[in-house]
Amino acid sequence: MDLTTIIGIIAGLIALIGGFLWEGGHISGLLQGTAALIVFGGTFAAVMIxxxxxxxxxxxxALRVAFGRRTRLPQELIEDLVHMAVIARKDGVLALEQSSSEHPDPFLREGIQMVVDGTDAELVQQILELEIEATEQKHENYAKIFESAGGYAPTMGIIGTVMGLIHVLGSLQEPTQLGPSIAVAFTATLYGVASANIIFLPIASKIKARGEEEIQNMELLLEGILAVQNGEHPLLVRKKLASYTSDSSLSRKPEARGTTHETTD
Structure with a gap:
């Protein structure tokens, strides 16, 4: 579970509610069932349509993507690919079948399996690039759902406010009730704007960020798979893949898993 998403939502709600209470407001003034029904029910219906x-x-x-934690760091994937490069140079690519089949990343498993099966490098690249494009589109589709909710919610809030004001204007014979009634009416706008900017739109942005991380990992794996297929030296594989991380020390790190004494051809 990615705590930053949860903490961010909670912190935003605390900031809004805390500021309201600090100014002398009462929590009961923010709890309006009719406003919630109009805003969230209307938003849900609009998204369904x-x-x-x-x-x-x-x-x-999509929610699991937003609230989940990144499972594999680029540094870990680089180490796995360097290890596979060592095996491929010592024992041939066929020796990678067992180690790749046990790897938790399905993209790497599929890529190495194609290499083991003797698939042409150009075809391997084309197939894996298509998978990267499909993954990018998948995350974009996830984000669009919450972006649309973030667009509809404020509008539903305005609709709720207008409906509330219609009710207020129909009760002008009771002027003492105008102030509280108007306040209740504007609660719908608050619900719409707050939910859009604290929940829906930030979740859409988080999904896009997670998608970018996954795409970066897949591009790293693609480059590494092709390097392993070409029989490149493990040290060169590490240096090449280090560009996908912010840790430039990876390109200077000694060879892992028994490759320290291997010399470049």
Missing amino acids: SFPASRLKKIPT
């Missing part, structure tokens, strides 16, 4: 059921079924997966 905007996307087919096949896309809406992916919402739980």
Whole structure:
């Protein structure tokens, strides 16, 4: 679980509610069931209309992407690829079949399996690039659902406020109730704007950020798989892949897993 997403949402809500209470407001003034029904019910309905059921079924997966933690760091993947480069140079690419089949990353497993099967390097690259494009589109589709919710929510809040004001204007014979009634009416706008900017849009941005991380890992793996297939030296593989990380020390790190004494051809 990625705590930054949860902490961010909680911190945003605390900041808004805390500021309201600090100014002398009462928490009961923020709890309006009718406003919540209009804003969140209307937003949910608008999202349902905007996307087919096949896309809406992916919402739980999208939430796992936003709230989940990055499973594999680029440094770990580089070490795995360097290790595979060592095996390929010593024993040939066929020796990679067992180690690749046990790897937790399905993209790396598939790529190395194609290498073991003797697939042409150009074809390997084309297939894996198509998978990268599909993954990028998948995350984009996830983010669009929450972006649309972030667009609809403020509008639904305005609709709720207008509906509340219509009710207020219909009760002008009770002037003492105008102030509280108007305050209740504007609660809908608060719900819409706050949910859009603290929940929906930030979640969409987090999904995009996670997608960028995954794409970067896949591009790193693609480069490493092709390097292993070409029989490149493990040290060169490390230096090449180090450009995908912010840790430039990787390119100067001694060869791991028994490759320290190997010399460059």
